[in-house]
Amino acid sequence: MSRKIKFFAMLLICxxxxxINSWADTNSxxxxxxxxxxxxxxxxxxxxxxxxxxxxxxxWDSGASRISASKATIYYSSNSSxxxxxxxxxxxxxxxxxxxYYPASFSQESGYERSISVDIVFEADNGxxxxxxxxxxxxxxxxxxxxxxxxxxxxGTANIFHNGKNLIAVNVxxxxxxLKGVVPKEMPASWxxxxxxxxxxxxxxxxxxxxNKHLADGFNVCNTIxxxxxxxxxxxxxxxxxxxxxxxxxxxxYGGRVVEGYFHSSSGGKTESSENIWNHRVxxxxxxxxxxxLGSPYDNWTVTMSSNDIRLRLSQNGINxxxxxxxxxxxxxxxxxxxxxxxxxxQGSYTLLKERIRTVLGSNQFRSIYFTLSGANASAVTIIxxxxxSSLDSIFASLSMVMDKQNPSILLQNNSVSGSTFTFQGKGYxxxxxxSQYGAKGMAERGFRYDQILMHYFTGVTVR
Numbered sequence: 001m002s003r004k005i006k007f008f009a010m011l012l013i014c015x016x017x018x019x020i021n022s023w024a025d026t027n028s029x030x031x032x033x034x035x036x037x038x039x040x041x042x043x044x045x046x047x048x049x050x051x052x053x054x055x056x057x058x059x060w061d062s063g064a065s066r067i068s069a070s071k072a073t074i075y076y077s078s079n080s081s082x083x084x085x086x087x088x089x090x091x092x093x094x095x096x097x098x099x100x101y102y103p104a105s106f107s108q109e110s111g112y113e114r115s116i117s118v119d120i121v122f123e124a125d126n127g128x129x130x131x132x133x134x135x136x137x138x139x140x141x142x143x144x145x146x147x148x149x150x151x152x153x154x155x156g157t158a159n160i161f162h163n164g165k166n167l168i169a170v171n172v173x174x175x176x177x178x179l180k181g182v183v184p185k186e187m188p189a190s191w192x193x194x195x196x197x198x199x200x201x202x203x204x205x206x207x208x209x210x211x212n213k214h215l216a217d218g219f220n221v222c223n224t225i226x227x228x229x230x231x232x233x234x235x236x237x238x239x240x241x242x243x244x245x246x247x248x249x250x251x252x253x254y255g256g257r258v259v260e261g262y263f264h265s266s267s268g269g270k271t272e273s274s275e276n277i278w279n280h281r282v283x284x285x286x287x288x289x290x291x292x293x294l295g296s297p298y299d300n301w302t303v304t305m306s307s308n309d310i311r312l313r314l315s316q317n318g319i320n321x322x323x324x325x326x327x328x329x330x331x332x333x334x335x336x337x338x339x340x341x342x343x344x345x346x347q348g349s350y351t352l353l354k355e356r357i358r359t360v361l362g363s364n365q366f367r368s369i370y371f372t373l374s375g376a377n378a379s380a381v382t383i384i385x386x387x388x389x390s391s392l393d394s395i396f397a398s399l400s401m402v403m404d405k406q407n408p409s410i411l412l413q414n415n416s417v418s419g420s421t422f423t424f425q426g427k428g429y430x431x432x433x434x435x436s437q438y439g440a441k442g443m444a445e446r447g448f449r450y451d452q453i454l455m456h457y458f459t460g461v462t463v464r
Contacts, residue, residue, distance in 0.1 A: 027174055027175055027176075028156075028172055028173065028174055028175065029172075029173060029174075029175050029178050029207060029211070029220050029221065030159070030170050030171075030172050030218070030219035030220045030221075031170060031171045031172075031173060031178060031219060031220070031221055031222070031223055031230055032168065032169075032170055032214055032217055032218075032219040032221070032222040032223065033149060033150075033152075033169045033170060033171055033223050034150070034168065034169040035163075035166060035168045035169075035217055035218075035219075035222070036166065036217075039166035039167055039168060039169075040150070040167065040169070041070060041071070041167060042068050042069065042070040042167075043068065043069045043070070043149060043150060043158075043160055043167070043169050044066065044067075044068055044149075044150055044151075045066070045067050045068070045069060045140050045147055045148065045149055045158050045160075046065060046066045046147070046148040047065065047140075047141075047142025047143075047144070047146055047147040047148060048065065048142045048143045048144045048146070049061070049062075049063070049065070049142065049143040050062045050064055050065065050066075050067055050124070050140060050141070050142055050147075051140070051141055051142075051143070052122055052130060052132065052138065052139070052140055052141075053138075053139050053141060053157075054096075054132060054135060054137060054138050054139075055135075055137045056137070059084075059096050059130075059132070060084055060096070060122070060130045062122065062124040062126070062128060062130075063124065063126055063128065064124035064125050064126045064128070065125070066124070066125040067122050067123060067124045067125065067140065068122070068123050069120060069121070069122050069140070069158075069160040069167075070120070070121055070123075070167065071118065071119070071120060071121070071134075071162050071167050072106060072119060072120075072121040072131065073106070073114065073115070073119070074093075074095055074104050074105075074106070074114070074115040074119045074121070074131045075104060075105050075106070075107065075108050075109060075112040075113065075114050075115070076095040076102040076103065076104040076105075076112055076113065076115060076131075077089070077102050077103040077104070077111060077112055078102070078111070078113070079102065079103065080100035080101065080102050081100065081101045081102070082100065082101070083101060084096075084101050084130065086101065087101035087102055087103050088103070089103040090103060090105075091103075091105060092127050092128050092129050093105060093106065093121075093129045093130075093131060094129070094130055094131070095115070095119075095130075095131045095132075096130060096131070096132050096133075097115075097117075097132075097133050104131055115131075115133075117133045117134065118133070118134040118162045119131050119132065119133055119134060120132055120133075120134055120138065120160060120161065120162070120167075122140070134161050134162045135161060136159060136161050136218055137159075138159060138160070138161060139157040139158065139159050139172065140157060140158040140159075140160070141157040141158075146233060147171075149169055149171065150169070152231070152232050152234045153232060153233040153234045154171045154173060154181070154232035154233055154234075155173050155174065155177040155180075155181075155232070155233050156171055156172050156173030156174065156177065157171070157172045157173075158170070158171060158172075159171075159172050161218065163217065163218050168217070168218055168219075170218065170219045171223075171232065175204070175207065175208075176244055176245075176248055176249075178207065178230065179200055179203055179204055179207070179244045180233075180236050180240065180241050180244050181230045181231050181232045181233065181234075181235050181236060182203045182207075182228050182229065182230050182231075183196060183199050183200050183203060183240040183243060183244060184231070184235050184236065184237045184240040185228075185229040185230060185231045185235050186199060186203065186228060186229055186263075186437075187199040187240075187437055187440075189237035189238075189239045189240045190239070191441050191444070192441060192444035192445055193239065193242065193243060193246075193444075194440075194443075194444035194448065194449055194450045194453065195437075195440040195441045195443070195444035195450070195453070196239060196240055196242075196243035197243045197246055197247050197450035198435065198440045198444070198450040198453040198454050199243070199263070199435075199437065199440065200240075200243045200244045200247045201247050201250055201251065201252060201261070201450065201454060201463060202252075202261040202262075202263050202434070202435050202454070203228055203261060204247070204250070204251055204261070205251055205252050205258060205259050205260065205261030206227075206228055206260065206261035206262070206263075207220070207221060207228070207261075208251065208258055209258050209259070209260040209261065210227065210260070213227060214227075247450065250463060250464060251463070251464070252454055252458055252461045252462070252463050253461060253462050253463075253464065254283065254284040254458070254460055254461045254462075259284055259458060259461055260282070260285075261434065261435075262274075262285065262431075262433045262434030262435070263434050263435040263436070263437060264428075264429065264430025264431050264432055264433065264434065264435075264436060264437065265296070265298060265428075265429035265430045265436070265437050265438060266293045266296040266297075266298040266299070266428045266429045266430065266436055266437070266438040266439070267290040267293045267370075267428050267430075267432050267436040267438075267439055268293065268298065268299065268368060268370045268426075268427025268428025268429075268432070269289075269290055269291065269293060269294055269299075269427060269428070270287055270288070270289060270290055270335045270336060270370075270432075271287050271288050271290050271335070271432050271433065271434070271436060271439075271457060272287045272333060272335050272337055272370075272431070272432035272433050273285060273286050273287040273333070273334075273335070273433075274433055276333040276335070276337060276339060276354065277337075277354055277355055277369075277431050277432065277433050278354075278355075278433075283459065283460065284458045284459050284460055284461050285433055285434060285458070285459070286459040287333070287334070287335040287432075288456065288457065288459070290436055290439050290457075291442075292436070292438075292439040292440075292441075292442035292443045292446070292456075293428070293436045293438045293439035293442060294442075295438075295442065296428075296429075296438035298367055298427075298428055298429035298438070299427060299428075300425070300426070300427060301367050301425075301426045301427075301429075302423065302424065302425055302426070303361075303362075303365045303366060303371075303423070303424045303426065304421060304422070304423045304424075305361070305421070305422050305424075306420060306421050306422075307323065307324035307325065307419075307420045307421070307422070308324075308420075310324045310327075310343065310361070310422070311323065311324050311345070313360055313361050313362065314343065314350065314360065317360050319350050319360070320347070321343065321344075321345030321346070321347050321348045321349060321350050322345040322346035322347030322348070323345055323346040324343060324344070324345050325344055325345065325346065325418055325419075326343075326344045326416060326417060326418035326419075327341065327342070327343050327344070327373055327416070327417050327422055328341075328342050328344075328373070328416040328417070329341055329342075329372070329373050330342045330351065335370075335432075336370060337368070337369045337370045337371075337432065338357060338369045338370075338371060338373075339353065339354055339369075340352070340353055341357045341373075354369065355369065355431060357369050366424070366426065367426060367428065367429040367430070368426055368427065368428040368429055368430060368431070368432060369432075370426060370427045370428050370432060371424045371425060371426035371427070372424070372425050372426075373416075373417055373422065373423070373424060374417065374423050374424075374425060434457055434458065435453070435454065435457040435458070436457065439453075439456075439457070440453050440457075443456065450463075451463040
């Protein structure tokens with residue numbers, strides 16, 4: 001690598017770190033609540049003495065405890081006023097733009113012109129209404145710093161805006177208050193406080209390191225399992241709030257950089273290295289022995305599928321290889337997880353890789369890829385012909401792989417199964433990378449502190 005390339009590589013790393021630190025220093029996070037397929041045409045917001053602000057400046061005191069927000073077409077007069085009440089010449093609708101208030105209507109009136117911008121209308125239950133140009137800095141706030149959005153109570157403010165496709169609802173909240181709504185949704189509040197504190201730190205790391213995940217949608221993170229489950233103030237619990245407060249502002253670091261906070265329910269006895277689940281190696285995400293996870297409800301699970309079930313699952317994912325006659329785990333990790341599941345049919349074969357095994361065959365049934373394949377017709381060794389080679393060369397190549405003790409991650413497994421029914425015996429729940437939640441519970445019950453729990457699951461990190 002040339003000096004110039006090295007310089008720019010280091011510059012990008014520094015800029016990335018600065019971006020994360022700058023975002024964290026603002027102490028707030030934008031959480032997407034309703035967007036995409038969950039977006040609504042109108043949102044109900046409730047709170048104490050609700051007000052609307054734009055760019056940090058309060059522009060309207062609604063005098064109400066409930067308002068609705070929606071997108072609308074606005075017609076407004078050219079006669080501006082310096083206050084909301086002064087602009088109320090007819091009806092109860094006022095249009096705010098560029099620091100001035102204008103009499104407005106939802107329909108064409110004499111002397112009124114149609115707004116050419118995207119506008120958001122706030123209608124209070126006392127009959128007063130305000131229309132404002134669409135903005136991601138347009139907030140609804142309560143006098144007690146709480147708002148309820150579609151029946152769920154949140155700390156902070158509500159930001160409702162149009163992103164060009166949908167009307168989006170976002171909760172803008174302090175980072176630590178956000179975590180108070182995450183931890184009880186991701187881990188039972190009844191668990192040991194040290195486990196809850198470990199979860200609080202991991203969740204904080206996840207939020208900081210994934211702050212750009214939904215920028216294209218107009219927020220930082222969402223409130224679902226795609227990011228972290230978030231239930232707002234309505235989900236808070238005294239124990240989980242204590243865990244957040246007792247670890248306030250603490251993060252995990254590796255080599256001076258913020259760690260990505262990955263976690264899963266139960267490892268089944270071993271966690272997994274990042275490259276065996278995704279496509280990149282991360283030094284602090286190494287697979288470790290994890291006896292602390294044992295004893296969870298997910299220690300062992302079984303899935304039995306017929307060949308027709310598997311054919312249907314494949315077809316639903318655009319994979320058609322005819323009638324299914326056999327399966328084989330053709331590659332596994334050093335920690336025992338299936339990295340390749342090859343499925344053989346009457347019209348060819350197809351190999352599912354890593355986590356796609358779960359997504360194709362059914363993640364609700366396949367709780368992890370830590371499984372073995374068994375059946376009445378199991379063969380001793382699966383030999384798979386290599387492409388573009390003679391049959392004899394292919395057999396020798398496959399036998400060589402089987403005998404290669406220096407590279408256990410490519411050993412072919414002795415669980416090739418043919419027939420009409422296939423049984424998977426599995427362990428654990430989730431991707432297996434990072435902290436096992438049941439493992440954290442087990443460690444906490446054995447007297448380990450939250451930082452010791454984190455350093456067990458995240459190799460070489462510091463907590464500060």
